[in-house]
Amino acid sequence: MCADLWSFALSTYARTGAEDACLRLQEQGADVCLLLCGLWLEERGVALEPGRVQALRAIAGPWQADVVEPLRRVRKQWRAMAQQDVGLGALRERVKALELEAEQQLLLRLEALAQAWPTGERATHPTWLEGLATEAANLDHDALLQLRAAATGT
Template sequence: MKLENDLWHYALRLYSQPGVESACLELQKTGLSINRLLFCLWLGQDAGRQLDLTVLQGATDWQSEITHPLRALRYKVRTYKQQDETYQACYSAMRKAELACEQLELALMYDVAEQMLKGEAGSSLVLENLAGYLNGCTLNAAPSVTAAFEPLLQAALPEMPEDWQQILSLPVE
């Protein structure tokens, strides 16, 4: 498994774009996985592959067994840190460990990407992949969710289709 790969570098580049981090964190609050969202974008735009959630079991197990519990612990430490700065070093170490877990999860997804069917890379495939991921999620259909997708898609897609909200089955504002 290669930790330094095209998906990891894509995720870092996209996440650093204006508005993307806050949009991703907003979507994460709704229960969506930032890594799955970034994977769908990369898979359709750069890799030209159709999302197949069935081959992501290793990454899904890692996320639920390791990353999510670590994030929950970090959130607990954050409450301590807010009351006493002595906890800052522990909190920072946990953030670093969580990022390492996320990088490993992306590496697991990268490793299985070639098992997915080839498609024509571009906006249509990106939206198809996102729709496939969202179809399996319980998503609050609030306008704030739609608004959070916009900066993410604008950063990822050179040409964003006007009907992207309908394709993703999101409420149109």
């Protein structure tokens, strides 16, 4: 078990199928940082409570909208042009690194909030992953299952 959320996210993302699942969910409007946080909370045995979900969303929503998404838009916008322009390609890689750093900062903020929540509680339904996935309508449930499998190593 990873003690910190950033290590958990990196470890999960590196597992077979996780990257594909995360990208599919992201394209459908899901906040992958929130989903990874939810899986981490499940692993730690933190009980799902509506107030906790709201608190996580209150941090993640503005950060995604104001910090991560603008960087992601620029990175995607430059994709085709960067293939033809080496200088722009280098700038795009720097934007990509900033986007990743912004996601790391979000995960650190989510972890700081969740640190005070008791661990080792019994899991009840719905789980964190499903509870946080409701933010985006019509999510690919196969991708959610794939992400859960990657996180649990099954």
